[in-house]
Amino acid sequence: xxxxxxxxxxxxxxxxxxxxxxxxxxxxxxxxxxxxxxxxxxxxxxxxxxxxxxxxxxxxxxxxxxxxxxxxxxxxxxxxxxxxxxxxxxxxxxxxxxxxxxxxxxxxxxxxxxxxxxxxxxxxxxxxxxxxxxxxxxxxxxxxxxxxxxxxxxxxxxxxxxxxxxxxxxxxxxxxxxxxxxxxxxxxxxxxxxxxxxxxxxxxxxxxxxxxxxxxxxxxxxxxxxxxxxxxxxxxxxxxxxxxxxxxxxxxxxxxxxxxxxxxxxxxxxxxxxxxxxxxxxxxxxxxxxxxxxxxxxxxxxxxxxxxxxxxxxxxxxxxxxxxxxxxxxxxxxxxxxxxxxxxxxxxxxxxxxxxxxxxxxxxxxxxxxxxxxxxxxxxxxxxxxxxxxxxxxxxxxxxxxxxxxxxxxxxxxxxxxxxxxxxxxxxxxxxxxxxxxxxxxxxxxxxxxxxxxxxxxxxxxxxxxxxxxxxxxxxxxxxxxxxxxxxxxxxxxxxxxxxxxxxxxxxxxxxxxxxxxxxxxxxx
Ligand code: FAD
Ligand code: SIN
Numbered sequence: 001x002x003x004x005x006x007x008x009x010x011x012x013x014x015x016x017x018x019x020x021x022x023x024x025x026x027x028x029x030x031x032x033x034x035x036x037x038x039x040x041x042x043x044x045x046x047x048x049x050x051x052x053x054x055x056x057x058x059x060x061x062x063x064x065x066x067x068x069x070x071x072x073x074x075x076x077x078x079x080x081x082x083x084x085x086x087x088x089x090x091x092x093x094x095x096x097x098x099x100x101x102x103x104x105x106x107x108x109x110x111x112x113x114x115x116x117x118x119x120x121x122x123x124x125x126x127x128x129x130x131x132x133x134x135x136x137x138x139x140x141x142x143x144x145x146x147x148x149x150x151x152x153x154x155x156x157x158x159x160x161x162x163x164x165x166x167x168x169x170x171x172x173x174x175x176x177x178x179x180x181x182x183x184x185x186x187x188x189x190x191x192x193x194x195x196x197x198x199x200x201x202x203x204x205x206x207x208x209x210x211x212x213x214x215x216x217x218x219x220x221x222x223x224x225x226x227x228x229x230x231x232x233x234x235x236x237x238x239x240x241x242x243x244x245x246x247x248x249x250x251x252x253x254x255x256x257x258x259x260x261x262x263x264x265x266x267x268x269x270x271x272x273x274x275x276x277x278x279x280x281x282x283x284x285x286x287x288x289x290x291x292x293x294x295x296x297x298x299x300x301x302x303x304x305x306x307x308x309x310x311x312x313x314x315x316x317x318x319x320x321x322x323x324x325x326x327x328x329x330x331x332x333x334x335x336x337x338x339x340x341x342x343x344x345x346x347x348x349x350x351x352x353x354x355x356x357x358x359x360x361x362x363x364x365x366x367x368x369x370x371x372x373x374x375x376x377x378x379x380x381x382x383x384x385x386x387x388x389x390x391x392x393x394x395x396x397x398x399x400x401x402x403x404x405x406x407x408x409x410x411x412x413x414x415x416x417x418x419x420x421x422x423x424x425x426x427x428x429x430x431x432x433x434x435x436x437x438x439x440x441x442x443x444x445x446x447x448x449x450x451x452x453x454x455x456x457x458x459x460x461x462x463x464x465x466x467x468x469x470x471x472x473x474x475x476x477x478x479x480x481x482x483x484x485x486x487x488x489x490x491x492x493x494x495x496x497x498x499x500x501x502x503x504x505x506x507x508x509x510x511x512x513x514x515x516x517x518x519x520x521x522x523x524x525x
Contacts, residue, residue, distance in 0.1 A: 001184075001185045001187055001410070001411050001413070002029070002184060002185070002186045002187070003187050003188065003407075003408060004027050004028065004029040004145070004186065004187075004188045005022075005026035005027045005028065005188050005189055005190075006019075006022055006026055006027070006028045006029070006188045006189065006190050006191070006192065006398065007029050007031070007172045007173060007186050007187065007188040007190075007191045007192070008028060008029065008030045008031065008191075008192045008194055009031050009152050009173060009191070009192070009193050009194060009195045009214075009215060010030070010031075010032065010039065010193070010194030010195045010196060010215070010366070010368075011030050011031075011032040011036040011037075011039065011135070011138075011146060011148070012039035012040065012041035012042075012131070012194060012196055012366060012387065013041040013127075013130060013131070013134065013366060013384050013387035013388060013391070014194035014365035014366025014367070014368075014386075014387035014388075014390060014391045015030055015032075015192065015194030015195075015365075015366070015391070016030065016134035016135065016137075016138050016391070017134065017365075017387060017388050017391030017392055017395075018192050018194060018363075018365060018391040018392070018394050018395045019138055019141075019144050020134070020137055020138055020141065020144070021391065021392045021395035021396065022143075022395045022398065022399065023138075023141045023143040023144045024143070025399055025402070026143065026399075026402075027143050027145070028143060028144050028145070029145045029147060029186055029188065030138065030144060030145065030146050030147065031147050031150040031152060031173070031175055031186065032146070032147070032148045032149075032150065033149075033150065033151045033152070033178075033210050033214070033477065034148065034149065034178070034209075034210055034477075035148050035149075036135060036146055036148045037131055037135070038148075038208060038209075038210050039196045039208065039210065039211075040127070040196055040197065040199075040207055040208060040211060040367065041127050041130060041131045041134075041384070041387070042127050042128050042131040043127050043128075043206070043207075043208060043248070044126050044127025044128075044130070044383075044384055045124050045125060045126060045127065045248055045250035045252070045319075045320075046109070046111055046119060046121060046124075046126065046250045046251050046252045046255075046380060046381050047109060047111075047119040047120050047121030047122075047126045047252070047381050047384075048085075048088075048089065048092075048119065048120050048121070048126065048130075048381055048384045048385050048388075049061065049085065049111075049114065049118050049119055049379070049380070049381040049382050049385055050085035050086050050088070050089045050118060050120060050385065051082065051085060051086065051116075051118055052086060052089065052105075052106060052108060052118065052120065053108055053116060053117060053118060055116065056116040056117075056118055058079075058082050058083055060115055060116055061082045061085070061114075061116075061118065062075070062078050062079055062082050063115075064113055064114055064115050064379055065078045065082065065373070065374075065375075065379045065382060066078060066375070067113070067281070068113040068281040068282075068283075068374075068375075068377050068378065068379035068504075069373075069374055069375025069376050069377055069378070069379070069504060070375060070376035070377060070503045070504035070514075070518070071375065071376075071503075071518040072228065072231075072375030072376040072503060072504060072518045072520065073372055073373060073374065073375030074371075074372025074373075074375075076353070076372070077353065077371050077372030077373050078372070078373055080353055080389070081371075081373050081382070081385060081386055081389045081390075084388075084389045084392075085385050085389070088385060088388035088389055088392075089106070089120055091388070092130060092133065092388070095133040095134065095136075095137050096133050096136070097122065097129050097130055097133045098122055098129060099120045099121065099122055099129075100120075100121055100122060100123065106120045107120070107121070108120060109121055109252045109255055109256065109316075110252070110255035110256070110279070111251040111252055111254075111255045111279075111380035111381055112251050112254060112255070112276075112278070112279045112280060112281055112282055112285060112380055113276075113279070113280070113281035113282070113379045113380060114255075114279075114379070114380065114381075119252065119255070119380075119381045121252070123316075123317070123318055123319060124250050124252065124316065124317045124318065124319050124320050125319045126384075127384070130384065149177065149178040149179055150175040150176070150177060150178065150184075150186075151175060151176045151178055151214075151477040151480050151481075152173040152174070152175045152176075152195070152214060152215075152218065152480075153173070153174045153175065153176055153183065153218075153414075153475060153480055154173070154174050154218055154221060154222070155170050155172075155173055155191065155218050155219070155221075155222040155359075155362065156170065156171045156172045156173060156174060156185060156187060156411055157169060157170055157171065157222050157223075157359070160174075160185075160411050160412050161409050161410070161411060161412070162409065162410040162411065162412055163409070163410075165409075167360075168222070168223050168358075168359045168360060169359070169360045169361050170190075170191050170222065170359050170360065170361040170362035171187045171188070171191070171361065171408040171409070171411060172185065172186045172187035172188050172191055172408065172411075173185075173186055173191065173218075174186075174414050176475055176476070176477065176480065178477055181474070181476075183414035183416065183475065184414070185411050185412075185413060185414065187408040187411055188408065189361070189398075189402075189405035189406065189407060189408065190361050190362075190363060190398050190405055191361060191362050191363070192355070192362075192363045192364065192365060192394050192398075193215040193218070193219060193349065193357075193362070193363070193364040193365075193368055193369075194215070194364070194365050194366045194368065194387075194391065195214050195215030195216075195218075195366075195368045196210070196211050196215070196366065196367045196368055197211050197213065197344060197345030197348075197367040197368065198211060198212060198213025198216055198345045198484075198485070198488040198492075199211040199342045199343065199344070199345060200212050200213075200436070200481075200485065201213060201342075201435065201436065201439050201485050201488050201489050201492065202232070202341075202342035202436055202439050202440050202444075203436040203437050203439070203440035204238065204245065204246070204339070204341040204342060204440060205246060205341055205342035205343070206235055206238050206246050206247075206248045206341050206342070206343045207246070207342065207343070207344075210481075211345075212481040212484050212485050212488075213345070213368075213484050213485060213487070213488035214480065214481065214484045215349065215364065215368035216229075216345075216348050216349055216368050216484075216487075216488055216491070217483070217484035217487035217488055218484070219349045219357060219359075219362070219364065219368075220349075220487060220491065220523075220525055221487070221525075222359060222362070223358065223359055223525050224349050224350065224357045224358045224359055224362070224525070225349075225350045225358055225522055225523060225524050225525070226347065226348060226349055226350060226370065226491055226522075226523050227347055227348070227350045227370040227520050227521065227522045227523070228346060228347035228348075228370050228375075228376070228495065228520055228521050229345075229347035229348070229488070229491040229492045229494075229495040229521070229523070230347065230492060230495035230496035230498075230499055230505075230506045230521060231346035231347050231374070231375075231376050231377065231504060231505045231506060232342060232344075232345060232346065232347075232443075232492060232505060233282060233283070233342070233343050233344035233345070233346055233377060233378055233505055234282070234283075234286040234290075234340045234341060234342055234343060234444075234445050234505070235248060235251070235282060235286065235340065235341055235342075235343035235344075236251075236260075236282060236285040236286040236288075236289045236338070236340050237249040237250075237251070237253070237254070237260075237289075237303050237336075237338040237340075238338060238339055238340065238341035238343075239324075239327075239336065239337070239338060240299060240300035240337040240338055240339045241327055241337070243327075244327065246341065247323060248343070249303060249320060249336055249338055250317070250320065251282070251380050252316070252317075253303060253305055253317060253320070253336075254278040254279060254285075254303070255279065256305070256308070256312075256316055257305060257307075257308055258278065258303050258304060258305035259278060259303070259304050259305075259307075260278055260285070260288070260289065260301055260302065260303055260304075261301065261302040261303075261304050261335065262292060262296070262298075262301065262302070263298060263300065263301060263302045263335070263337070264296065264298075269288065269292060270285065270288060273287075273288040273291075274288070281377055281379065282343075282377060282378075282380065283376075283377045283504055283505045283507075286340040286445055287445055287446070287507060289301050289338070289339070289340050290340055290444075290445045290446065293339065299337075299339075300337040300338055300339050301337075301338060301339070302335035302336065302337060302338070303335060303336045303338045304335035304336070305331060305332075305336075306331065306332055306333050306334055306335065310332035310333075313331060313332045314332065317331070324336065340445060342440075344367065344378055344383060345367055345368075346370070346374045346375075346376070346377065346378050346505065347370050347491075347492075347495065347521075348364075348367065348368050348369045348370045349364045349368055349369050349370065350369075350370055350522065351363070351364050351365070351369045351370070351371050351390070353371075353393060354393055354394065354396070354397035355369075355390050355391075355393050355394030355397060356394075356397065361405070363394040363397070363398065364394075365386075365387060365390035365391045365393070365394050366386065366387040366390065366391065367383060367386075367387070369386075369390065370520075371386060371390060373386050374386075375504065375518070376503045376504020376505055376506065376518075377504035377505045416474060419471075419472060419473055419474050419475075420472070420473060420474065421473065421474055422469075422473035422474065422476070422479075424469070424473075425478075427465065427466075427469050428469075428476075428478050428479055428482050431462055431465070431466060431482055431486070432478070432481075432482055432485065434458070434462070435459075435462065435482075435485055435486060435489050436485075438454070438455050438458055439455065439489055439492070442454050442455040443455050443489075443492060443493055443496060445507065446507055446508075446509065447496060447506070447507065447508040447509070448508060448509050448510055449497065449508065449510045452493055452496050452497050452508075453497070455489070455493045456490075456493045456494070456497065459486065459489055459490045459493060462486055463486060463490070466482060466483055466486050467483075470483055491523060494523060495521040495523060496508075498521050499511075499521055500515070501513060501514055501515040502514065503515075503518065
């Protein structure tokens, strides 16, 4: 048993923000699956939303967030996050994030759903700069221990105490050391889940390989409620390429003037769907792209910014420009083929404004949570912001309650006495592929009850097989992820079947209308 003060699962924007905010007061262990830069944070392109322009107001940002979220947002959360945004940006500047500037002020770009320019960015690779600055700060702090290569399996609760208490109190995690294959118990007075989203539950996703909803599934199994899991966000413009499957073309390309066009007729179709055209919120644009593709039997649509000055395009999107050139596409001269792909998990572990979950000793922050900020559809560039605000909020609450957080009791070691090495790895690969395919086909951008029921039926059959496998064989990262993917798929489908309306990202042909009252889909374990 390895004891620290605080255990944090995840080394992305949410986990490292919390670690840095705690470290002057206590010893923090940060665990990451694979590499420390393996989460979505490092992949973020567009930027971070904050009211920094003289002509903009908090009220504008709040309204834009509520409109994109189709009224399902919790207003007090939206206010809390929006009002804390300028402070979060200041902290990042102090940590050395080299945001682009326009003379002395930060340069603000624009994205869909925003009524003003309010996105601070580092070229078109904001996430990489943010991840690097947070890591550098964390590495320099003597109280932060960063431990990559640890795949957390489950939360440690009262059930795992040497003297069984049956309480829901969370003491840490059991984690597989990916190198040695051994499982260790890491314990502390409080645990923060900052484990990112579940995007990889879909066949096509912009999210990294490890976005398998581990934290959401672990919290659910331990007894936390999850909320709005049907609200899966699809980004309208993922590059269509047979070799490079998940390269995002940032929404800022549309923000700076990029147009969506039918690849055969050249018709600019977004004004036919929404008065805000290419700058409508993401759910609207993703559905329009999907509709064009299905209606005309296309493989992709075109995103065209070649009408703008080439120096402007290269200056604003240097990384995307370079990447596309390696694939034979010159975005200053020709349109980019794009398709919608899963991008962000709006639902997750239910938390309050202090980042507290339902279980004592367990906090959560970032994409694995449902804080009330995004509602039925996340506004672009509000996600990194949520990570900073809630990472810090959870840390503050832990420090405020420090005296009431008792040290962990003796915990039972992981029991691997009844499992053997697998002789049927094929089961894992088969199930991974199958889940991601039927989720894409049956639980995608446009849904029907019949398709959701088909998906539910498959999940029921697979759950039996996966649990049987899990009970007999030694854990591996692939097996841990498969079990969590399946759990998340089940939560998504159950939530989608529960919602008898079309709101935001949940669009079903069987209930195309909006109900008068916005109600969260809260699942209780
Ligand atoms: P992540 O950064 O995903 O980190 C998760 C961490 O948890 C990782 O360290 C991972 O190793 C760890 N982890 C997961 N499971 C386990 C486990 N079982 N055991 C141990 N560790 C585990 N948002 C914006 O606001 N602006 C943008 O411009 C933007 N662009 C994006 C572009 C792309 C391509 C993508 C995919 C997302 C983008 N987003 C953007 C969304 C945003 O990047 C994410 O929502 C955000 O970075 C999530 O941060 P996080 O800290 O919650 O999780
Ligand atoms: C993008 O750059 O389009 C992604 C922004 C986001 O996901 O918030």
